[in-house]
Amino acid sequence: MLKILVIEDEINIAKNIKQILDLSDFYTIIAQDGQEGIELAKEENPDLILCDIMMPILDGYQVLKELKKDAKIESKPFIFLTAKSDRPDFRKGMELGADDYLTKPFSPEELLNAVEIRLQKQAKIQEKNKQELNNLSLKIQKSLPHELYTPLNGMILSANLLNEYAESMSVEEIKEIAQTLLESSRRLHTIGEKFILYIYLELILTNSDKLKEIRSHNHQCLTKTILSTFSQIQAQKLHREEDIVLELEEMTINMAETDFYKIVTELLDNAFKFSQQGDKIKILTNISDDNLCNLFIINQGQGMSIEQLKKITNFLPFNQGLDYADGFGLGLVIVKKILEIYQGSMMIESFVNNETIVHIILPQGSLFD
Structure with a gap:
């Protein structure tokens, strides 16, 4: 039986609503003021809330604001009950997140129709959310083994060697196997972090309210410093400072800095990984005539075929010659998911044994709110 909370300070109206709902096989709870309504909503977790606007202690707007802070309640349908004289305030209620409103007096049919439509x-x-989560679960079940097998096999093989032959091994041989174990465990840790991030991004994309909240925020991420600083740090770690070529125009993009950092991390990691020392890695930025921000990361190296590019979204290994254990395909999928959240896009052009060009397009952010 579906549960409905009625927050109404006029007791006769509240009783009439309860009677109508009870006769239609709903379980109805009544709160006589806003404060009691908030407490009962959190305690009872109703399937739908009917709430008067003009009430003592806390009015309907304050009730809605407070309930929107509760993750368990925020997505529940919320219908305002309002007198005809309150009609100019309808927009305020809808902007706060109300799903509908009923104007007093209303008929039993109008009440039940509003409730049924929202439910x-x-x-x-x-x-829809359940189906999307099921699809996500299937994706992960299919793709996770491909990502885990290589580092796990390396760890198992190394552990078996130590277990069988440690007594007859030299210190240098033991150190070499220990290094393999360490590298494999680090890869496994990186893969785990990427899968957690991937799941988090998928959940955002299936939550329309969260997606709307992120997109409505005016982010002001300055790209030049992030790109120049991070690329130099990565290059220094790999002793490839001479390989970096920067042609950066300052851009303010509509994306959180932390998310832009994730994109840069994945793309530069791949650019270094799939090129050799001495191969140039170019990072270019510009603002197009239609006020879109463009980021190009171009690396000379082994490149990819059309078939390999298609496999990226399926998390499939390209071939045994690639060090796929570090999650090359998954890293690009993470980039695509972040871009989808911010309504950006990515294009990849690649030529086998030549170069790969990754082109990121993002909307500009404003320097003024």
Whole structure:
């Protein structure tokens, strides 16, 4: 039986609503003021909330604001009950996140119709989210073994060698095997972190409210410093300072700095990984005539075929010659997911045994709110 919370300070109206809902096989709870309504909502976790606007202690707007802070309640359908004289305030209620409103006095049919429409819509959203989570689960089940097998096999083989032959090995041989174990465990840790990030991004993309919240925020990420600083740090670690070529135009993009950092991390990591010392890695930025921000990361190296590019979204290994254990395909999928959140895009052009060009396009951020 679906549970409905009615927050209404006029007791006769509240009783009438309860009677109508009870006769339609709903379980109805009544709160006589806003504060009690908040407490009952958190305690009872109703499937839908009907709330008057003008009430003592806390009005309907304050109730809605408070409930939107509770992750368990925020997505529940919320319908305002309002007198005809309150009609100019409808927009305020909708902007705060109300799903609908009923104007007093209303008929039993109007009440039940509003309730049924919102419950049906909520059921469809829940079913869609359930299906998307199931699809995500299947994706992970299929792709995770491919990512885990290589480092796990390296760890198992090294452990077996130590277990069988440690007594007859030299110190140098033991150190060499220990180094293999350390590298494999680090790879496994990196893969785990990437999968956690991938799941987090997928959950954001399936949560329309969270997605809307992120996109509505005016981010002001300055790209030049991040690109120049991080590329030099990565190059120094690999003793490839001479390989970096920067042609950077200052851009302010509409993306959180932490997310832009993740994109840069993945793309530069791949650029270094799939090129040799002495091969140039170019990082270019510019603003196009249509006010879009462009980032190009170009590396000379082994490149990819069309078939290999297609396999990226399926997390499939390209061939045994690539060090796929570090999650090359998954890293690019993470980049694509972040870009999808911020309504950006990515294009990849690659030529086998030549070069790979990754082109990122993002909307500009404003320097003024």
